Amino acid sequence: MTNRFVEKLRGFSPLADADVAELVALTSRSRVSKTRQDLIREGDRPGPVFVMIEGWACRYKILPSGTRQVLAFLMPGDACDLHIGLLAEMDHSIQTITPARVATIERVDMDELMRRRPAIAKAMYIAQLVDEGTMRAWITSMGRRTSIERVAHLMCELYLRARDIAMTGEATLTLPLSQVLLADALGMTSVHINRVLKDLRIAGAMTLHRGSLEVSDPDKLVRIAGFDEGYLHRRTRLA
Template sequence: MSNRFIDKLSGFASLSSAEVAALATATGAPRTHAAKYDLIREGDRPGPVFVMLDGWACRYKILPNGSRQVLAYLMPGDSCDLNVGLLAEMDHSIQTITPATVATIERADMDEIMDKHRGIARAMYLAQLIDEGTMRAWITSMGRRASIERVAHLMCELYLRARNIGLTLEPRLAVPLSQTMLADSLGMTPVHLNRVMKELRSSEAMTLQRGSLIIEDPAKLIRIAGFDENYLHRRLRRAI
């Protein structure tokens, strides 16, 4: 089975056979977790670097009133919390959305790998910078985009990220996200989100139903979202 983590990092830097072997060894004993399993919780001491090999996960925070804000979605190939070990405790939680295969790399092992292999270090830092760019795009959506633009923008992002890692080559994408979870990531109520989804469906730009996103008119969806993929830095892939 392909290791999507290695595939992703190989897209950011030309990795030597020794570097590929080091990554394969580091991620060679993954564990499978059920859906809705907390890999780590807010307030915990930071743990290892988590590497998603299969399945989806999310970062989230729980507010004092019990409501939830989803902060990011993690897809196969993504890793998280490269430098969070510098902190005393986690300031957010990470939970699987679907059954997921997750490898863990201990901090000392990750530091050693990056010290020995400059290509891996460069690729990891680039991946982290792109994650930070994605967070800035989400902040911009929450602060300045209208509801329909916000939803369309997230759908464009999820589709493009999935296509980049080979999860889909078609206009259809399996999206294992409930309307409640999407609402939690968009700062909307499920009722409001449902109205916006109906509006996007009526526009014939996209349809999201039963866990399946169908992009019917990519140009129209991009126009509605005002989507510019520059924050995903796809031009970095294979260009370094």
């Protein structure tokens, strides 16, 4: 089985066989989580580093009104909160979106690994910087992009992230995100999301149907979104 965490890090820094062996060993300790299961909650004391081996998850916050804001989508290969252990408590929650297999790496083990293996440390730091760049892109979308630009931009981002870890077909991606989840991520209502998805389908750019994203016209989707992939720093990935 492909270890997408290893493959993702390989894209950011050359890894020796010994590096790969240690990463595989560390991520061998995993647990299966059900759909909509919290891995950790806001206010909890930070625990181990979570690594998504299979399945999807999201970061989120619940507002005093009870509404939810999704802060990020996590797919296979993503690691959560490399340095959150420096803080006293979590400032957000992480929940599975699908059934998932999640590896847990104790922080002392991760710190020791990064100390001994500089190539792994470099790859982990680059991955964290890409996560921060993605967060800035989301803030920009929420503040300045129109609703159709927001949706198109997120679809471009998720498709490229999935393609980098070999999770896409020919212009298709299994995308287990409900319209409610998309609405919570993009600051819209599910009714509004439905209308925008219809507009994108009529425009011939993309179709999202029953958990499957089909990018009908990639160039058109990019134009609608005003998408610039620079924040994903894919040029740093190795050929």
